[in-house]
Amino acid sequence: MEKLTKDKAKWVYKTMNDIRNFENEVHNIFTTGEIPGFVHLYAGEEAIATGVCAHLTDNDYITSTHRGHGHCIAKGCDLDGMMAEIYGKETGLCKGKGGSMHIADIDKGMLGANGMVGGGFPIAVGAGLRNKYLKTKDVAVCFFGDGAANEGTFHEGINLASIWNLPVVFVNENNFFAEATPQWYSSGSKTIADRAAAYGIPGVTVDGKDLVAVYEAAGEAIDRARSGKGPTLLECVTYRNYGHFEGDEQKYKAPSGKEKEEANRDCISQFRDYAIEHQLLTNKEAEEIESQSMADIEHAIKFAEESPVPRPEALFEDVYAN
Amino acid sequence: MEKLTKDKAKWVYKTMNDIRNFENEVHNIFTTGEIPGFVHLYAGEEAIATGVCAHLTDNDYITSTHRGHGHCIAKGCDLDGMMAEIYGKETGLCKGKGGSMHIADIDKGMLGANGMVGGGFPIAVGAGLRNKYLKTKDVAVCFFGDGAANEGTFHEGINLASIWNLPVVFVNENNFFAEATPQWYSSGSKTIADRAAAYGIPGVTVDGKDLVAVYEAAGEAIDRARSGKGPTLLECVTYRNYGHFEGDEQKYKAPSGKEKEEANRDCISQFRDYAIEHQLLTNKEAEEIESQSMADIEHAIKFAEESPVPRPEALFEDVYAN
Amino acid sequence: MMSRRLTFMKAINEGLEQAMEKDDRVILLGEDIAGGADVKHLEEKNEDAWGGVFGVTKGLMPKFGRERVIDTPISEMGYMGAAVGAAATGLRPVPELMFNDFIGFCFDTILAQGSKMRYMFGGKAKIPMTIRTCHGAGASAAAQHSGSYYGMLGAIPGVKVVVPSNPYDAKGLLLAAIEDDNIVVFSEDKTLYGMKDEVPEEYYTVEIGKAKIKREGTDLTIVAIGKMLYVALEVADRLAKDGVDVEVIDLVTVAPWDEQTVLHSVKKTGRLIVIDEANPHNNTATDIASVVSDKAFDYLDGPVKCVCAPNTPVPFATNLEQLYLPNADRVLKEAAEIIEDLKK
C-alpha cells in the first residue's frame, strides 16, 4: 500500500473539501427550490469515500448508494457535470435524466449512485467478476450503508464474492441510521463487520471519521483484492451532518451523550490537523486548497444554473442501445 | 424438554418408517409414469423432520421445502391425502391442484411445501410474528436446505426473527448438495450454523442421521423459542438416499471415501437399535410398527389410485377467497 | 355527519386508525412507518420519528404501540413475506412498500407465494393482506422512485389492486381492502398526498371492483386510473366547449376492473379513451382496450385510444418528466382521430 504522500494528502484534502462544500451548497440551494426531488447529503462522511478512493484509478470500479455525491467526487466525476445533473440540466453527467440518485460515469469507473438500497452489491460483484475474468489487477468497491446490510443482496453478493474469490471490497458506511431507524435496532449482529465471518472473509471496523484510519484499512483491503486474495468487509463508523434527506427533522438523533459527541467530530478538520502535524500540508497549502475548492463548487453552481434543460426529444432517447 | 418416552419413541419409529416407505414407494411408482411432474424424495433424512416435529403440536407451524414429504408426514398430514395429491387426484390434500411441491395443510400447522428455494424463511417469520403477537406459546419451524442458505431470504428472514425475538426455529438440512452443487462450493462459511453469529442467535450443528441428537437439540431450541428467548439456527448434517429429483444420475456423489460412508449410515436402523437398547421399543413392537407402516402406505396408494381426477371446473376455483 | 375536509394522506391515516380500532388482527409493517425504534429519547416520550417517509402513518405508533406498528429493517422480501405468513395464519397485516418501484426486492412473496397459496393449497388458505404502496411520476423522484406498477401487479391471478383518486375513496377503499380476504394492493399516487376533500369521520367502505362515473356524457367515454382522472376531467371540460359531451369514469379498481360499467358506457357513447400512467405495453389501458374492442365491437364508432406514459423510464429533469406524464394536450392530440368528428 502506498503511504500517504504529500501529493496524496493534497488530493485528499481537496477531495474532502470539495465534497463538504458541494454538499453544503446543495443543502442551501435546495431550500430555494431550485433543485428538484430527493437529495441525500454525504457531508460528515467525507473521510470514507476519500480514504477509499485514494487507492483507486479510473480502471477500478465503484458502486454507490442514494447518498452518492461523495463517492462520485472522490472517484473523479466532474463537479460541473454533477451539479448540472442535480439541477436536471442537459449538461449533467447523465444529461439531466438521472438526477442526484443516479449520477454515474462509467468512464471514471463510477457505476452509479443507486436509488435502491442494497442495489450495488450484485453490480460490484459483476464488476469484480469481470476484473478477475479479464485477468486485470483492477478492483471493485461497493459502498453501502448500515441499513443496506439487512437486504438479501448483501448476503448473496458477499457470499458470491467470497466463493469466487473476487477482487471486491465491501465498504460499509455505518452512520448508525437508515433513515430514522438505528442500526442497533435493525441488525441482529452488533457490528456490520461481525457478519464477515458468515462468508469466510476478513471483517474490519475502523473509525470512519479518521481519514488516516480509513486510508490504511482500505489500502490493505484493496491490496488484498488486487493480489488475488479475495474480498474484505470494511466497516467505517461515521455520522452524517444533515438529515437522511433534505427536509428531515432528525428527531431520532440523540440530543446529547456519546452519540452526540461522536456526531460533533469533524473528519475534515481532524485530517487538516493531522496533515499539518505530519508535514503533509502547510497551513498555506491548506488554505489554498480550501479557497480553490470553494471556487470550484461555485463554478459548478454557475455552470449548472446557466445550462439549458434537456431537449424534449431526450425523453425518448437512451432506452435501448443501437 | 420432554424426554423421549416410550410413546414418543413409538410415534418416532412409526413416523420414520412412514416417511421411508412413502418415499420408497413413490420412487417405485414414479418409474411407472403414474406420478407426473417433479418429485424430490426425503428418504435418508427422516431423523430430522421426525426429531423436530416430535416436539410440535397442530398449533405450531412449519414451513417446508421442495423436498417436503417428510415434513408433511411428521407434521401429521394425512397419508392418503398426501399420496392422492402427488397423483393429482381430487381427494388430494390440495384437491390435486398443488402436487408434490405444494402439499399443505394449514389446519395441521403445515404451511406448505414450497417450490421456491428459500421461500419458507419469510413465511415462517410471519407465523412466528403471529404467534408472538397473539401471545401464544406456539412456535414456527422453518426447514431449509444447505443451498437455501445462500438465498437473500435466509439473511432477511433470520435477521427479522432475531431482532423481533420471534419464536422461530430455523432447521437446516445440510445434505451437502443443492441439486448437483456441493455446500462446500456454494457457501463462504464452513458450516451453516456458523452463520448464526451474523444475527446474534445460537447456531448448533448436530448429526442429522441421529434421531436422538436431533430430538434433543431441536427440543432445546423449541423450548427456547416457546419461552420467549428467540430463534435458533439448528444445522442437521445428513445425506439423501436418492437423487436430487427422480431421474437424477447423481454423478456428483462421491464414489467412495468419507462422504460415501456417511451416505451409507441409516438413520432408521440406527434409531431402532437405540430404542431397543434403551428399552423404548421391543423388537416385536418395532416389527408391528414396520408392518403397520407398510400397510398404511399401501392403503394410501390404493386410495390415490382409486380416487377420481379433479372436476374440470376446479381449474377456476380457489383463486380468490369469497 | 358534518362535512369535513381531509388530505388524501390524512384520509389514509384515518382509515388505518379505524381499521386497527375495529380489528385487533390488523397490524402494520414497514420501513420507518413509525421511525425511531429503540431510540431512547423517543421511546420515553412514546413518539414516532417519521410516521412513514411521507408521514402517512404518523401518530399510529404512539396510539397502537410498536407491537402493531412495526418498523422493519430494509428487508422487503423478509417483511413482505412475513406479512404473507402472518396473513396465512390469521392476522390481517398491512405492509407498506415505500415505493412500488421496490417491488423487485420482494416480488416472489407476491408472485409465487401469497397470490398462489390459496390455489395451490386447494382453497384451504386465505391471505387477507393489504399492501400499501405508492406510484407515480411528477415528484422529481427519478427513474427508481416514480414508476407505476399497479397494472403489472393486478395481472397476477389472486391479487386485487385499487388506485384511489381522492381522499374519500382512499379511506373507503383502504377499509374495504383491509376487510378483503385476499391480497389487495392499495396504490397511492404520491403527488396526491396533499389533495384535500370531504371525508366522513365514520368508518365506511368503498366497494372494490366498482368503477365510478364521475361525469355523465353521451359522446365519448374516458376511463382514467388514479390521478389521470383529473386529466380526463380537464379533457372533458375542454371538449364541452366544443359541444362534445364526455362521460368520465374513474376506474378505482385496476384488478379486477369493472367491465360492466365500462362496457355499458362505451355501448352508449361508442368511443373510448383510456388514460393510464403506466408504461404503454401490457398495461391496464391496453387490457381495457382489448376487452372493449372485443366485447363492444359492434358499438364502437372509432378505435379505442390508450394514452399512457412512453416506453421509457421516468426521466429526472422536470421538463422531461412533465412530457412523460399524460396530460390533456396529449390526450387531445393522440385521440384526435376519434375526437375530431365529434366536434360540432
Add this chain to the structure above:
Amino acid sequence: MMSRRLTFMKAINEGLEQAMEKDDRVILLGEDIAGGADVKHLEEKNEDAWGGVFGVTKGLMPKFGRERVIDTPISEMGYMGAAVGAAATGLRPVPELMFNDFIGFCFDTILAQGSKMRYMFGGKAKIPMTIRTCHGAGASAAAQHSGSYYGMLGAIPGVKVVVPSNPYDAKGLLLAAIEDDNIVVFSEDKTLYGMKDEVPEEYYTVEIGKAKIKREGTDLTIVAIGKMLYVALEVADRLAKDGVDVEVIDLVTVAPWDEQTVLHSVKKTGRLIVIDEANPHNNTATDIASVVSDKAFDYLDGPVKCVCAPNTPVPFATNLEQLYLPNADRVLKEAAEIIEDLKK
C-alpha cells in the same frame, strides 16, 4: 450446408457454444449449468454433473472451463445482478434463470437496475446481456414452475424478449440476442426441448423484432407466441377443411413485437386471433389486440380475439393443466364469433 436435425435443446446448446467460440467476452452463469463444481472425482475428469437442470448447457463447461461456465449458488439476485455489473463493464454474460417463475427473486436487477441504467446514465452504459430462462405449462411442474412471464418482462422499457418456437429460430435468435447490446430475455418453452428440426451447423442469426409468416392466408390472421404456434397451425388446418384460409404468424419477438407484419396481415384478412399462454390480463395478446384494434380499426371485420390461459395459477393435476393450456378446440370455441361467418 447439409441438412441436419437437432433438438430444440441441442440447438440452444450449439448456439451457446458458437457464441462462446466467437467472442471471449461471453460467459455463462447459473445454477448447475455445469453441476459438480468442486467435486473432486468430476474435476479430475473435467466433467459436468448436469449441464443444466434440463441438460441444455451440457458439455459447455468441459469445453470452456469453469471460468466461463460458472455454477452459482442459489442466489438469483446475486448472480443476475452480477451479470448486469459484468455487462455494464464490458462482458457479455448469459445468465440462466432456471425457471422464469423464479423472477421474483431477482426482479430488481432487471426492473430497476439493468433495464434503466442506460437511460439513467444518459446513454453512457450498455448492458449486453442475454437472460436464458424457460416458461410454460404442460410438464406437470405445478404453480411455481409453469408460468409464462415473457410478456411481463417485455413490458419493461429497455428489455427485449424473444420466444422461439422451433430449433432453427432457437439457435439463430439466441445468437442474435447475445450479439445485441441490450438485455434480451430468451425464453424457452420447456415442453419444446425435445422437438427436432433442421438446424444449420454454421453460425447464423435470426432477426430480433421480426415476426414470421408461417402460413399465408387471406381470411383470418392468427398470431401465436412460442409453442402456441402449433395450436395456431392446427386451427388453420382444421379451418382449411371448412374453406377458411388462415394466415399464421409466429410472433418470434414479444418485445418489441413486429407491428408492421401483424398490421399488414390484418389489413389483408380483416380478422385476428392472438394466442398467448400467459395469464389473460395485461399480456402480449391484449397488447397486440389493443394496438391492432386501434391502428387497423377500419380494416377489421370482427373483433380481435385473445385466447390465453385463464386467470388462475397453473394447476398440478394433468387434466386441469391440459384445460389451462390454450388448444385448438378452445380457439375455435372462443373465437367462434369471427370464424363462423367465414366458413363457406
